Amino acid sequence: MAKKRALITGITGQDGSYLAEFLLDKDYDVVGMVRRTSTLNFQRLEHIQDRITLVQGDLLDQTSLMDLIREYRPQEVYNLAAQSFVPTSWRQPVLTGEFTALGVTRVLEAIRMVDPGIRFYQASSSEVFGKVREVPQTERTPFYPRSPYGVAKVYGHWITINYRESYNLFACSGILFNHGSPRRGLEFVERKVAHGAAMIKLGLASELRLGNLDSQRDWGFAGDYVQAMWLMLQQDQPDDYVVGTGKTHSIRELCSVAFSHLGLNWQDHVVVDPALIRPAEVDLLIADSSKAREKLGWQPGVPFEDLIHMIVDTDLELLRNDRKAH
Helix, strand or coil, X not given: CCCCEEEEECCCCHHHHHHHHHHHHCCCEEEEEECCCCCCCCHHHCCCHHHCEEEECCCCCHHHHHHHXXXXXXXXXXXXXXCCCHHHHHHCHHHHHHHHHHHHHHHHHHHHHHCCCCEEEEEEEHHHCCCCCCCCECCCCCCCCCCHHHHHHHHHHHHHHHHHHHHCCEEEEEEECCEECCCCCCCCHHHHHHHHHHHHHCCCXXXXXXXXXXXXXXXXXXXXXXXXXXXXXXXXXXXXXXXCCCCCEEHHHHHHHHHHHCCCCHHHCEEECHHHCCCCCXXXXXXXXXXXXXXXXXXXXXXXXXXXXXXXXXXXXXXXXXXXXX
């Protein structure tokens, strides 16, 4: 039997790299779409780069998407590419809309025109809930996004449903709550805190500046969450699912877990910087993923403390190796 082939947009990101690994373990042929930029970073893919096919394409360019699908004929497409850092979406709201909202339409349109039999996964986000209407959040919770990123993700979510219902495409949205890993970008808070704690431990810094310490999030491990993406596309019927742990932790608690892992007291080092507080804050995101547990058989594996320790340990080792190299 021929191997199944999957196309992943955003393969160089955290989720893309874990998903590529997961699919390779399932004996997929993995094609990753990368943008033609001068600063491409394949760091997260180095260990599997010889086992995947990287091709150029762009969410801003409809033709490149159609050409890719026509040439590689994937059975599954995972759209993980987006301008995904919330603070940047305030500085570049129009670009965020182009990638994170209209980009989804371009991929769906390419699938509809080239091969409507393709199964499509859209990376939705808990940021769609924003100023939450109920706690915890389910697939039926009304959306109230609080950033240009959240607004763009709402569009991406609804256009996926629209194409599913209008053109009978097998198109699913996964509303994923915060999921981190040692591969997370340094601008994301869990990695920022872990890296900051490691820097302070090694005497390379004395303080860490953060915004709202009371903000609460539902955090899981990215490696667990990519399995949920895959499971959605293996079902008999396409549907949308909330994916999260159902447990919530504040930034204050995140600091406590990260710093105490290194024998430090976070209160001695963390400084609240008003400049880092968002124009419109999202206060309490917590997932009710009972539908994903029941229908997909999915559940999170790595507990919060273990996740933060994993990120801290990796950053400590990276910084030590960096110091030796210099």
